[in-house]
Amino acid sequence: MAELAVVIVSWNVRDLLATCLRSLFADLERWGRTAEVWVVDNASTDGTPEMVTRKFPNVHLIASPKNLGFAAGNNLALREILAGDDSGAERRTSNIERQTSSVKRQTSFVWLLNPDTEVLPGATAALVEALEAHPEVGVVGAKLLYADGSLQHSAFRFPGVLQLAFDLFPLPTRLYETPLNGRYPRRLYEGEAPFSVGHPLGASMMVRTEAIRQVGLLDEGYRMYCEEIDWCWRMRRAGWKALCVPTAQVVHHAGQSTRQVPIPSFVNLWTSRARLYRKHHGPVRRHLARTLVRLGMRRRMRRASQEWREACEAVLEAWEWVTR
Numbered sequence: 001m002a003e004l005a006v007v008i009v010s011w012n013v014r015d016l017l018a019t020c021l022r023s024l025f026a027d028l029e030r031w032g033r034t035a036e037v038w039v040v041d042n043a044s045t046d047g048t049p050e051m052v053t054r055k056f057p058n059v060h061l062i063a064s065p066k067n068l069g070f071a072a073g074n075n076l077a078l079r080e081i082l083a084g085d086d087s088g089a090e091r092r093t094s095n096i097e098r099q100t101s102s103v104k105r106q107t108s109f110v111w112l113l114n115p116d117t118e119v120l121p122g123a124t125a126a127l128v129e130a131l132e133a134h135p136e137v138g139v140v141g142a143k144l145l146y147a148d149g150s151l152q153h154s155a156f157r158f159p160g161v162l163q164l165a166f167d168l169f170p171l172p173t174r175l176y177e178t179p180l181n182g183r184y185p186r187r188l189y190e191g192e193a194p195f196s197v198g199h200p201l202g203a204s205m206m207v208r209t210e211a212i213r214q215v216g217l218l219d220e221g222y223r224m225y226c227e228e229i230d231w232c233w234r235m236r237r238a239g240w241k242a243l244c245v246p247t248a249q250v251v252h253h254a255g256q257s258t259r260q261v262p263i264p265s266f267v268n269l270w271t272s273r274a275r276l277y278r279k280h281h282g283p284v285r286r287h288l289a290r291t292l293v294r295l296g297m298r299r300r301m302r303r304a305s306q307e308w309r310e311a312c313e314a315v316l317e318a319w320e321w322v323t324r
Contacts, residue, residue, distance in 0.1 A: 002036040004028075004128065004206075005081045005107045009073035010115040011042040012260060014051050016253060017115040021056050024119045031124040036060060036107075038077040042067040069223035070202070074112055078217055081107050082209065107209055112228075114203040118251040120145075126248035127206040130194050138211030138240025139232055141200020142248040143189050151189055152252055154204075155197035155244040156182040158233060159276070161288045168296025184244070194243040198236070202228030204250045211240045219275075224265065226272035233280050263311050270297075270315040278322045290322045 006024060010017045021037070028035045038060040041049050049063040062076050084106060109131055113119070123142055130140045144154040159182060165171060166181045177183045188195045205228060215234040218227045232242055270293070277289045297312040304312065 002034045002107055004033070004035040004109050004111060004124070005077075006035065006037045006111045006113055007040065007074055007077040007081075008038070008113050008115050009040045009042060009070055010044065010048055011067060012044045012046045012048070013115050014044065014046045014048040017048060018051060018055060020113070020115050020117050020119070021052075021059065023117075024113065025056075027119045027121060027124045030121060031128070033128075035124075038062065038081070040064065040068075040073040040076050042069070042073050069220070070225075071218035071222050071227040072220040075217045075220060078110065078212065081110060082212065109206055110209055110212065111204070111206040112202060113250075114252065116253040117144075117203055118253075120249040120251065123204075123248040123250055126245050130243055130245045130248075131206065131208055134194075134241070134243065136239075136241050137208070137243050138235045138238075139200065139205055139207045140194070140243045140245050140248075141197070141206075142204040142250040143244065143246045144201060144203060144250055144252040147251060147253055151186060152254065153177075153183055153201075154189070155184060155200045155242075156229075157184075158182075158198040158229065158236075158280075159273075160281075161285055161292065164273075164289055164292050164296070168292060169299070188244070189246050192247050194245045197242050197244045199229050199232035199242055200244055201252075203252045203254070204248075207231075208240075211235050211238070214238050214240075221275055222272045224268040224272065226269075226276045230276055230279065263307060266308075267311050267314050267318075271318040274315075274318045274322050283323065286322045290319050293319045 008017065008020065017039070024037065037058070039052050040062045041052070042064055043066050049061060052059055052061050060077070064073065064076070068076070109128060111127065127140050127142060131137060141155050144152040146152050157179065162180055163182050166176060175181060184195065184197060215231070215238050219230050222230065236242070277286055281289065294316060297316050301309045301312045
């Protein structure tokens, strides 16, 4: 019975995934407790499933015949981990190629990890220790670093109306790393003590399975983006807290999958934001948010190509539903 399950959803980043898995297994061995690793491949065409089977035979591989997105891809593995019943899982994932063991599992924590990450030594232990030391905490995130070692903001306050403005309009540069834009001070990342946050970035977040059982799986209405914010918001409302753990460090080569399809990624981002604001804000904030998005998208359309104008139109259509 594994104490920890790690779930990685991958799409066409074979070499990055291999680097991620090597760093992960090295740190799991260093940690020294029981763990299992799941890879859900979202219909990659770059040989990812074959690479995982050949180089990492101890990984539980789920090879989806279609790209399910981040939330649904993670949920495929989460259902099996939580159920611990391979026969039931087989029925739920029909037409999916599965390479799993037949043992039943009882897992305390699940770590959602992006394939474009590298786990630095001690990260696993630091995240688990934070959850074990704070039973009121349902989710913890790592300190993320760019490839050059510089800080990538790894946790955020829950988004309000003002945070939309930072993505839609030019605002004073000095404000981008302030609480107005949902950021936490850099000094907190430089310390060793975990600090309270709204939500960690989904590139590396470890969740208590008890919290998952209480609030449910990721909302598959989000194809890409915002699903981790929604999940953490639901946990917060159920009484769970969230922490960022600066001593758990993970390198994140950000956006390696989404930059392959920039326009669909843009539409997915803003469509997911529309769903998030509709679910978690009241009518006044929803109205203000929709107004900001209308103004911002129309401003963008004035200097955009035809393809990007069509993308902005799709976003505007999605946001029409926010106030209904």
